[in-house]
Amino acid sequence: MKTIIKSVSQEFCTIHTGDEVIDDLNLFLRECPAGPAGIFILVDENTEKFCLPFLLKNADTLRDSNVLVTKAGEKHKNIETAQELWKSMMSLGADRHSLLINLGGGTISDLGGFVASVFKRGITFINIPTTLMAQADAAIGGKTGINLREYKNQVGSFYLPAAVFIFPEFLETQDTDQLLSGFAEIIKHGLIKGGILWQQICSLDLRKAGNNKELAHILGRFSLKAASLKSEIVNKDYKEKKERKALNLGHTIGHAFESFALKDERELLHGHAVSLGLLCESYLSARVAGLREADLEKIVWIILSNYPLFSLDEKDIDRIMECLDHDKKNKGGKIIFTLLKEPGKVLPDQPCDNELIRDSFGYYCRLAKHFVMQ
Numbered sequence: 001m002k003t004i005i006k007s008v009s010q011e012f013c014t015i016h017t018g019d020e021v022i023d024d025l026n027l028f029l030r031e032c033p034a035g036p037a038g039i040f041i042l043v044d045e046n047t048e049k050f051c052l053p054f055l056l057k058n059a060d061t062l063r064d065s066n067v068l069v070t071k072a073g074e075k076h077k078n079i080e081t082a083q084e085l086w087k088s089m090m091s092l093g094a095d096r097h098s099l100l101i102n103l104g105g106g107t108i109s110d111l112g113g114f115v116a117s118v119f120k121r122g123i124t125f126i127n128i129p130t131t132l133m134a135q136a137d138a139a140i141g142g143k144t145g146i147n148l149r150e151y152k153n154q155v156g157s158f159y160l161p162a163a164v165f166i167f168p169e170f171l172e173t174q175d176t177d178q179l180l181s182g183f184a185e186i187i188k189h190g191l192i193k194g195g196i197l198w199q200q201i202c203s204l205d206l207r208k209a210g211n212n213k214e215l216a217h218i219l220g221r222f223s224l225k226a227a228s229l230k231s232e233i234v235n236k237d238y239k240e241k242k243e244r245k246a247l248n249l250g251h252t253i254g255h256a257f258e259s260f261a262l263k264d265e266r267e268l269l270h271g272h273a274v275s276l277g278l279l280c281e282s283y284l285s286a287r288v289a290g291l292r293e294a295d296l297e298k299i300v301w302i303i304l305s306n307y308p309l310f311s312l313d314e315k316d317i318d319r320i321m322e323c324l325d326h327d328k329k330n331k332g333g334k335i336i337f338t339l340l341k342e343p344g345k346v347l348p349d350q351p352c353d354n355e356l357i358r359d360s361f362g363y364y365c366r367l368a369k370h371f372v373m374q
Contacts, residue, residue, distance in 0.1 A: 003231045015140065016365035017166035022058050025165045028126070029061040029116060030340040039065035040089060042112040044072035047104045050173040051130045053083060055103060060103075061077040066092050070111070074270065075262060077098045077111045077147050079155070085115050102161075105131035105178075106138030106270060110153065110190035113144030127161045130170040132182025132216070133271050135222035136189070139164050141247075150253040150262040151326045158239055166227070171216035179215055180206075180306055181271025182223065184250070187302060188278060189226040192233075192246050194344015197225060202298060206306060245348035248338040253360070254329055257310065259323035268310060275307045279367070280360040281337060287356060289339040289347050300367060309368045319362045321354065 001016040002024075018025040032039070039062060043052055048069050052266070056062055068088055070081055089098070102112030109127045109373060116125035129139035145355045147155025171179070183206075190201040201222070209215035230247065237243040254270075254277025260270035282299045285291035332350040341347055 001038070002289050010102050010305055013142065013160040013163060015164045015227060017165065017168070017227075021165055021167060023162075023205060025128075025160070026059055026061065028163055028165075029059060032061075032124075034097050034124075035100060037064065037066075037093070037114050038098040038099065039177075040068055040094060040097065041065055041101045041103055042068045042070065042085070042108060042115070043103050044070050044108055046072050047108065050171055051069075051103055054167075054169065055128065059281050059346070066103075066143065070108075070167075070267060072107075074107055074147070077107050077145075077162055079148070081111065082146055085111075086119055089115075089119060094119070096123060098123050100125040100200055102139075103127060103128045103130060105129065105134045108133055110137040110145050110156070112140070114146050114156055115157055117144050117157040119157060122159065124162050124338050127164045129164065129166060131174060132179050132223055133185060134182075135166050135168075135171070135225065136182050136219075136226040137185040137230060138270075140227055141239065141244075148261075150259050151323070152258050154326065166224075168216075168220045171220050171223075172213050174212065176212060176215065177269060177272070177308075179212065179219055180275075181269040183219055183306065184271035184274040184278065186219065186222045186226050188247075188250050188297075189272065191278070191299070191340055191343050192249060192346055193229055194342070197229075198343040202302065219323070234278050238298045242348075245338055246346045248348070249296045249328065249340065249346055250274045250281055252324070252329060252335065252337050253277035253280045253357075255327060256320050256323040259326070260316070261310075263319070263323075272307055274366065275303045276310055279303050280364055282340060283348075283360045284352055284356065285340040288350060288352060289341045291342065295340075296345060304367065312361065312365055312368070314362065314365055317358055321358065321363060324357065 007149060036101050041062040068085055087262060100112055100123060101117045102109045113125060127139035142158050142160035145153035146157050148154035187201060190198040209218055235244050254274040257276050280301060282296050286296045324335050337350045337352055338346055338348045339350045372373045
């Protein structure tokens with residue numbers, strides 16, 4: 001399968017997957033003007049160990065390339081890490097014709113894309129996503145970014161990769177938490193698309209997967225559907241003026257949960273935060289956008305059945321509300337959401353007052369207590 005993403009300001013980005021993906025990658029590398037010495041592979045400590053050997057074994061051109069290793073985790077997606085990468089690339093002779101390969105999950109594709117977008121005023125990069133999160137969503141669409149202090153993606157750019165190469169084999173390196181993190185983006189895409197995709201997601205019983213390999217296989221099929229939907233949306237609205245705003249569903253409050261966790265030095269994967277954001281924003285959708293109670297209950301059940309609860313007390317609500325003040329979508333001092341009228345119909349640019357947003361966090365706290373008591 002090959003999908004083309006088009007943008008107004010840049011060349012096309014082709015997404016490659018399927019049986020010929022390694023042949024497509026090798027062809028791309030052979031035609032790359034950088035040459036082996038001008039190719040840089042960005043990995044974190046995990047993908048260096050579990051994914052880089054596979055890539056070097058199957059792509060001969062990469063054996064003489066430069067490997068850049070960074071620490072794993074969202075807390076390292078910052079300007080300090082970017083600066084270290086720029087310095088390393090300079091010392092290794094990178095120039096405007098160099099190629100950066102981002103081999104990793106969403107953190108690596110965000111960070112590496114940003115590093116490439118401003119180095120020498122922009123060099124070519126490709127994404128090889130290794131997590132379900134990245135394959136379904138993060139590596140696609142050309143949004144790059146780093147965190148500022150504890151706040152998510154405050155600095156970034158729109159800058160498309162030259163190509164994305166998806167290897168389903170990499171999903172087998174993921175543990176259950178990482179796979180479920182990616183599943184949250186699939187849930188989001190299902191709510192945006194509605195129809196058969198949403199029905200299929202609702203019918204999934206992930207507990208029937210006997211092991212992680214089987215779980216990866218099940219969710220991997222859905223990741224390709226999510227990637228195709230995201231490509232379709234990005235082609236319509238690359239710079240997020242209209243249609244692409246649908247992809248923010250669950251992310252306003254989801255990012256607030258992530259920022260809160262970073263401040264508290266607590267572990268919270270991006271997709272797990274998005275699942276909490278979907279839950280709270282579905283409550284807002286029921287109050288503001290007319291989402292039916294039956295649909296709200298279905299969303300709540302899917303999330304609470306599959307994700308570990310994140311401890312949040314009523315006394316924490318003030319602190320997490322502060323995190324919302326820094327959301328990039330805010331306008332005129334108002335917090336703006338993409339809400340859900342029904343599966344398949346989203347409403348962007350919906351302001352909600354602070355009291356109602358507080359209610360959504362209270363709703364989550366009550367649900368969490370009830371779920372624990374069951």
